Structures are given as C-alpha cells and as structure tokens.
Amino acid sequence: MSDEKAEKNTSPEGTGLESGEGTTLPDKEVDSADTRTDDDRQAVDVAHATGVGRWAELSPVDSEPVKIGERRGMFGATRGQDTSGYGGLVTPTLLPGASARPYGSYFDEVADILGRALGESVGYDDAVEKVVVDRGEMTLFVAREHLVAVARVLRDHPDLRFELCMGVSGVHYPGEPGRELHAVYPLLSITHGSRRLRLEVTCPDDDAHVPSVVEVWPGNDWHEREVWDMFGIEFDGHPALTRILMPDDWPGHPQRKDYPLGGIPVEYKGGVVPPPDERRAYS
Amino acid sequence: MTTHDETIYDDTAASPGLDPALPGDPYGASVDDDTDDAPVFTVSGGDWNDLVDEATALSEERIVVNMGPQHPSTHGVLRLILELDGETVTEARAGIGYLHTGIEKNMEFRTWTQGVTFCTRMDYLTPMFQEAAYCLSIERLLGITERIPERASVIRVLMMELTRVSSHLIALGTGGMEMGATTVMTVGFRERERILRVFEAVTGLRMNNAYIRPGGVAQDVPHGAVDMVRGVVTELRTGLGELEKLLVENPLLKGRTVGVGYLDLTGCTALGVTGPVLRSTGLPHDLRKSAPYCGYETYDFEVITRSGCDAYDRLRIRIDEMYESLKIVEQTLDRLQRTEGQPVMVEDKKIAWPAQLAIGGDGQGNSLDHIREIMGTSMEALIHHFKLVTEGFRVPPGQAYAAVESAKGELGCHTVSDGGTRPYRAHFRDPSFNNLQAVAAMCEGSQVADVIVAVASIDPVMGGVDR
Structure with a gap:
C-alpha cells in the first residue's frame, strides 16, 4: 500500500471502522489486538475503498478457529491405555481461523492487488473464502470453482507474478465435515524477491473434485497426480490423471487418514515389537 | 483424538483402500503385462544397429523402448519410455514410483x-x-x-x-x-x-x-x-x-x-x-x-x-x-x-533432548554422565528424559x-x-x-x-x- 493511495482514500467510513473495533480479535503473534492501533487506519481505509477484507471486520464468526477433531485424555493415549485418571478430558483440536486486517508484511498488498484484479471478473469476496495469516505465512482459502481464475491472476498480474507453484500437497481432515480434503499450493514469486503465498482449496470426501491448475502452472502435472494417487482428489482438467507412485491397479489412496499404515510385528532380542500403527501412542 | 483413529484398522469395509468385494489379493502382483502380440525385444548388450535392423525388418511404424527401471544409466530405478524413429527420440516419458517407500x-x-x-x-x-x-x-x-x-x-x-x-x-x-x-x-x-x-x-x-x-x-x-x-x-x-x-x-x-x-x-x-x-x-x-x-x-x-x-x-x-x-x-x-x-x-x-551422545564400549549412545544422573541422582530428570523420548x-x-x-x-x-x-x-x-x-522437453527430438x-x-x- 502506497502513501498516495492512502491519501486518496481519506473519506472516512466510520461505521465500518467502529464495527471492526468492537469485534473479538484472535490472539496471535502476527495479528494481535496490539498491532491494530490507530496508525493502522490507512490499511483499514484501503481495505474499505477496495472492498477487500470488509467481511473480516463485519463477520467476526469467521475468525473463530477451525475445529478438526478432539483429543481425549491427558497424554493422547488411546485403546484404553490411559491410566492417568484424565481419560475423560476432551480438548478440541483447533486450526488457526481467519485473520482480520491488517495482515502485516506484504500480505495486505497482495490481497489488495488480488482484490482489484479479481474485481473485474469473479470478485474477491466470492473467490477468496478467508485469509489466514499464521506464523508469518499467508494462506488464501480459495473457492474451488474460482481456483483457476485466481491462479491465473496470481501468475500473470505484474505486481503479483507468482511464477512458480511449488506443487500441491494434500491433507485429509476427516474431522472437518464437508471439507475433508484440502489441496495446498505453495507459490513463489521470483520477480518480487521470493515472496511466498499459499493457496488452499477444500472439497468434501464424497465429491472429491478440484479444478486442475496444470494449464496455469504446467509443472504441477506430477504433483497433482501424486495427490490423486495418495488422497483421491480428482483434478478436473488434468491432461492425464493417473497414479504416479503406486502401481496403476492399486486400490485405495494410501495417505488418507482412514487408510491403515500396515506393517508386521518384528522380533527383536526375544521380544516382539508390534507394527508402528499398533504401538502405544501419545498423540 | 481423530487423527490416528484406532478403529480404522478393524473395519476394512469402511476403508477406501481395502474393498472386501475385490477378488483375491488386491495388493498382489499384477499379471496384466499383455502387449497385444506386439514383438518384444529384450536388449542387454550387443550392437544397437543389429537390433534396429531386426526391428525395421518387421516394418513396424513405432518402436517403443523401455529404458529402465533397471538400467544402470538411469540414475537408479527411473523408467524412461521412449518412442523412437531410427535413433531419434520422438516422444519421451518418465515412469517413476519404483522406489516409493511411503x-x-x-x-x-x-x-x-x-x-x-x-x-x-x-x-x-x-x-x-x-x-x-x-x-x-x-x-x-x-x-x-x-x-x-x-x-x-x-x-x-x-x-x-x-x-x-x-x-x-x-x-x-x-x-x-x-x-x-x-x-x-x-x-x-x-x-x-x-x-x-x-x-x-x-x-x-x-x-x-x-x-x-x-x-x-x-x-x-x-x-x-x-x-x-x-x-x-x-x-x-x-x-x-x-x-x-x-x-x-x-x-x-x-x-x-x-x-x-x-x-x-x-x-x-x-x-x-x-x-x-x-x-x-x-x-x-x-x-x-x-x-x-x-x-x-x-x-x-x-x-x-x-x-x-x-x-x-x-x-x-x-x-x-x-x-x-x-x-x-x-x-x-x-x-x-x-x-x-x-x-x-x-x-x-x-x-531439546537432555542427552548428549558419546562413544561407549558398545558404540554410540547417551553419554554416561547423563545416564548416571538420571539413573542415580535425579528422578525428575529420568521422568523428563523418558517423557521426551517416548512421548515427544x-x-x-x-x-x-x-x-x-x-x-x-x-x-x-x-x-x-x-x-x-x-x-x-x-x-x-x-x-x-x-x-x-x-525430461520430455529436454529429450524429444x-x-x-x-x-x-x-x-x-x-x-x-x-x-x-x-x-
């Protein structure tokens, strides 16, 4: 965000500002209530002028962490092995929720430019479900139907220029109904000094389809095949979506959480060590 | 805890990987190597020209060469599938996965x-x-x-x-x-x-x-x-x-x-x-x-x-x-x-793991000083060591x-x-x-x-x- 831009947008939108201040804000190192002081007014003004990030201030519900499961007991031991007396303890597993503006670093700039560029076509609010800034990394949760449009803008816009997509990594969250499968795309912009950005797309288990970005980043060809192989996400529009690491006729998708690790017990010095997924575990 | 749910191992029907309706051993070796009566040559040394002559004598239009996965010049188990016209590569594809270890x-x-x-x-x-x-x-x-x-x-x-x-x-x-x-x-x-x-x-x-x-x-x-x-x-x-x-x-x-x-x-x-x-x-x-x-x-x-x-x-x-x-x-x-x-x-x-490593009589292991401390003098140190190493x-x-x-x-x-x-x-x-x-972009042609x-x-x- 440049200074001249901020000066242009001096018309105050007081209502939006006040509603933003009244919301509960996530307590995070990067984006905490401390960082959101009066001198962030410019960022808020720009956000309002461009129509970007308004939801983050108006709908505090989005900032709530995402629950992907729960942990029982004190030490995470399962199969009746928790003898600590804390077996009834239930702790939710919470992933970081949406962040509110300003995001800090170059993230606001990226969001602003993306917002303006998408405004002409699909619209930022429709395409980007939420923005999570966590541990100094920015994640854009993109609606899957708009993934290719967002990818194209990110690659082609001269102020964004994320030329390289460092593949795609699948993650299976069986505890997040309707959004079980995630595809995570780490992007890199060499032009802008190795800036990084992460796209995340979700799809449900029973409709595991995500559009392919191979037409935008051809180098994602094998990466998408790997995620199909390991997680069963179908990348629509991929030129040849076949298995890549497992044999062609392999049933199932091995890195999903409901797929067993397998293994055999091993004898060692007279004792028998069970396979890794049957050992006592604390997680 | 939902992450590594133990029940999944008992219920094969619910797992997408183990469909009980599949006949025989679903993970057994495939026998489907049918090449549809196409002539197959196995090359292991010899003069390449002899092979080319023999192949051209069959007047086949396409020659597909499987280089690897057990070929010494393919950096391990890389399989290169090359379609040849004479000695010119018209299409090249890499087949991988032979060293997938999960x-x-x-x-x-x-x-x-x-x-x-x-x-x-x-x-x-x-x-x-x-x-x-x-x-x-x-x-x-x-x-x-x-x-x-x-x-x-x-x-x-x-x-x-x-x-x-x-x-x-x-x-x-x-x-x-x-x-x-x-x-x-x-x-x-x-x-x-x-x-x-x-x-x-x-x-x-x-x-x-x-x-x-x-x-x-x-x-x-x-x-x-x-x-x-x-x-x-x-x-x-x-x-x-x-x-x-x-x-x-x-x-x-x-x-x-x-x-x-x-x-x-x-x-x-x-x-x-x-x-x-x-x-x-x-x-x-x-x-x-x-x-x-x-x-x-x-x-x-x-x-x-x-x-x-x-x-x-x-x-x-x-x-x-x-x-x-x-x-x-x-x-x-x-x-x-x-x-x-x-x-x-x-x-x-x-x-941080509490132990530094040291060379002992039976090879490298935790330093004896540390063993002496946790076994002899400090039970808290022992508990801490145990928790960190087994639980993480x-x-x-x-x-x-x-x-x-x-x-x-x-x-x-x-x-x-x-x-x-x-x-x-x-x-x-x-x-x-x-x-x-x-590989395809570098090799074709x-x-x-x-x-x-x-x-x-x-x-x-x-x-x-x-x-």
Whole structure:
C-alpha cells in the first residue's frame, strides 16, 4: 500500500471502522489486538475503498478457529491405555481461523492487488473464502470453482507474478465435515524477491473434485497426480490423471487418514515389537 | 483424538483402500503385462544397429523402448519410455514410483524428532537438506526460529554445504560414468569419500545422518573437527582441480554435452524447475540469497549462473558451485572456532533432548554422565528424559512451509500439526521429482544417447523422487 493511495482514500467510513473495533480479535503473534492501533487506519481505509477484507471486520464468526477433531485424555493415549485418571478430558483440536486486517508484511498488498484484479471478473469476496495469516505465512482459502481464475491472476498480474507453484500437497481432515480434503499450493514469486503465498482449496470426501491448475502452472502435472494417487482428489482438467507412485491397479489412496499404515510385528532380542500403527501412542 | 483413529484398522469395509468385494489379493502382483502380440525385444548388450535392423525388418511404424527401471544409466530405478524413429527420440516419458517407500505416511506415525530419521532417507545423496527443511518447518510451527542458537545454525550451514559438494560430486561422477568416463566417476567418489568421513566423525554415520534435529543439531562437533574439515577443504580443492582439468575443456565431453538437454528460462519457469538447471538459463535464483535461512545472508558467496541452458553449462555450474560451497565452509569454520562451547540446541528443555551422545564400549549412545544422573541422582530428570523420548513434544496446530536450496533445487517441506506429538502431515517437495518432468522437453527430438546426458544433467535421485 502506497502513501498516495492512502491519501486518496481519506473519506472516512466510520461505521465500518467502529464495527471492526468492537469485534473479538484472535490472539496471535502476527495479528494481535496490539498491532491494530490507530496508525493502522490507512490499511483499514484501503481495505474499505477496495472492498477487500470488509467481511473480516463485519463477520467476526469467521475468525473463530477451525475445529478438526478432539483429543481425549491427558497424554493422547488411546485403546484404553490411559491410566492417568484424565481419560475423560476432551480438548478440541483447533486450526488457526481467519485473520482480520491488517495482515502485516506484504500480505495486505497482495490481497489488495488480488482484490482489484479479481474485481473485474469473479470478485474477491466470492473467490477468496478467508485469509489466514499464521506464523508469518499467508494462506488464501480459495473457492474451488474460482481456483483457476485466481491462479491465473496470481501468475500473470505484474505486481503479483507468482511464477512458480511449488506443487500441491494434500491433507485429509476427516474431522472437518464437508471439507475433508484440502489441496495446498505453495507459490513463489521470483520477480518480487521470493515472496511466498499459499493457496488452499477444500472439497468434501464424497465429491472429491478440484479444478486442475496444470494449464496455469504446467509443472504441477506430477504433483497433482501424486495427490490423486495418495488422497483421491480428482483434478478436473488434468491432461492425464493417473497414479504416479503406486502401481496403476492399486486400490485405495494410501495417505488418507482412514487408510491403515500396515506393517508386521518384528522380533527383536526375544521380544516382539508390534507394527508402528499398533504401538502405544501419545498423540 | 481423530487423527490416528484406532478403529480404522478393524473395519476394512469402511476403508477406501481395502474393498472386501475385490477378488483375491488386491495388493498382489499384477499379471496384466499383455502387449497385444506386439514383438518384444529384450536388449542387454550387443550392437544397437543389429537390433534396429531386426526391428525395421518387421516394418513396424513405432518402436517403443523401455529404458529402465533397471538400467544402470538411469540414475537408479527411473523408467524412461521412449518412442523412437531410427535413433531419434520422438516422444519421451518418465515412469517413476519404483522406489516409493511411503516415508511421508510413516512419518505420521512417529514423533516429530523421529521424523528426521525418515526424511533423511528420501534423497539419500542430500540427507542434510531434507533434515534442514523438515526442522525449519517444525521450528516455524513451534515459533522458535529466532531462538535457534547461532552455533547450531553454523553447524547446519557447514553440513549442508558439504552435502552440496558431495551431491554435486556424485552428479558429475555418475554423469561422467554414464557417458563412459570411469575416471570421472572414481575421482568424484574418491573426493566424496572425504566428505563422508567428515560426516562420520561429526554425526556417527556416513549417510542417513539424522543429525539436524528440531531445535538445533543432535550434538556438537567433536574435538578436532574444525582442523579435520580444514584439511578436507584443501584436499577437495585439489580434487576439484583434477575434475575440472578432466572435464571442462575435454572435447569428448563438450561434444556430448554442449547444446544437449536444452531447456530455456521459459521452459524452466513453466515446469517449475529450480536449482542448477534454472541457473543454467542465466537467472540467479538461489534461495540462500533471495530467502535466506540459517543465517545464509551473513556469508560471502556468489550465485553461479551461465547462459547456455544445456547440460554442459549445468556441469560447469556444479563445479563452480562446489568452490562457492567450500568458501562458505571455510567461513563456518571460523565461526565454529569463535562460538566454541556455545549451545547447539534450543534452550527450551521441553524440546531439546537432555542427552548428549558419546562413544561407549558398545558404540554410540547417551553419554554416561547423563545416564548416571538420571539413573542415580535425579528422578525428575529420568521422568523428563523418558517423557521426551517416548512421548515427544507437542507442536501447536497449524501448518508451515519451509524451503531450502538443495543441491538440486528448491526442497520444500510442508508440515501440518494437529497439536499432537506427531506430524499430522509432512509433505516434501523434492526438486528431483519436479525437475524430472522436464525430461520430455529436454529429450524429444534428440538422439537416444543424448537422453542419458539430459537426465544426468537434471541429476535426479529416485529416493527423493519416489519418497
């Protein structure tokens, strides 16, 4: 965000500002209530002028962490092995929720430019479900139907220029109904000094389809095949979506959480060590 | 706890992997190798022209050659499927997966620290880079990136740069061998041996070191290591000079490599290719400069680029990069001497293993002083040691992506934590896996013999490709 831009947008939108201040804000190192002081007014003004990030201030519900499961007991031991007396303890597993503006670093700039560029076509609010800034990394949760449009803008816009997509990594969250499968795309912009950005797309288990970005980043060809192989996400529009690491006729998708690790017990010095997924575990 | 639910192992019907309706053994070997009565030749030595004559006598239009996965010049178990017209390759495809070992899945069933011993085995020629990328991503998840002691970062840089040299030596050595130059191979392996001796002295292991740990490194460098590395650097300079004399102006080598495996900047960017292949197009992209980690911004070195976009320039870049790496190694040695006695592990006792390693009568193990303390004097220390080693430490939920400039390109590690003591997901973006996609672009339209050179110039290691 440049200074001249901020000066242009001096018309105050007081209502939006006040509603933003009244919301509960996530307590995070990067984006905490401390960082959101009066001198962030410019960022808020720009956000309002461009129509970007308004939801983050108006709908505090989005900032709530995402629950992907729960942990029982004190030490995470399962199969009746928790003898600590804390077996009834239930702790939710919470992933970081949406962040509110300003995001800090170059993230606001990226969001602003993306917002303006998408405004002409699909619209930022429709395409980007939420923005999570966590541990100094920015994640854009993109609606899957708009993934290719967002990818194209990110690659082609001269102020964004994320030329390289460092593949795609699948993650299976069986505890997040309707959004079980995630595809995570780490992007890199060499032009802008190795800036990084992460796209995340979700799809449900029973409709595991995500559009392919191979037409935008051809180098994602094998990466998408790997995620199909390991997680069963179908990348629509991929030129040849076949298995890549497992044999062609392999049933199932091995890195999903409901797929067993397998293994055999091993004898060692007279004792028998069970396979890794049957050992006592604390997680 | 939903992450590793025990019930899944009892209910095969619910698992997408184990459909009980499937007849026989669903994981049994497939017998479906039907080639539809097409003539099949098995080539193992002999004159290629004889084969071509025999094949053309059949007046078949397409000849499809399966090179590998057990071919000595394909860098391990890479399978190249080539469609030939005479000796010209009209289509080239790479088939991978023959070394898939499920490391990423296995890592989800071990603690964060144990994961190091798995990821070090991915690209077995660059173990330190996987360890560093994995540990950097865990440290980002833990939020302790700033608290890693300086000495630990210096040791990491030292080990990574030595790994880069050893990996490049293998790249040149095996690449030379595949072109028929066995001396290049023996020199390359001889020089790498010196580096492996350093690794053995410092980590106890020559390969698969599991030395870089979340929070720092497993143990400090032993006494005399600095002098040893100094000696090795001098020897390596001599050896590299020898390699250089063998290769750089060798007319045979130039005839085989100049203009071969051409891939320009557009091609590299489109295919996401990084590392020496990208730098051979003239783009000085190196994460050590553009996104420094482990304090690389404080070292003095150059990013080597050339503009030929071919196998010869990649070879020259690797040679020059080794000299730059040795420069960095010498700078780390000065810093090691300056930081003598400082910690090599993060202060947080909830993350750092309490034990240092020592050589005992039965090999390397926990130091006897530590054993004496936990067994004899301090029960709390024993409990703490036991908890940390068996249970591990917890990592706050979230995800992180850390990338390092490996010898082959950007090695990224995407880790997800659910707040447990094990990775919820650990994914490695191996540079070889990505760069191998460029085989088709580099080889189509060239001769069969050039395929070998082009693949060697990518320097893929199948352990990393297949993971």
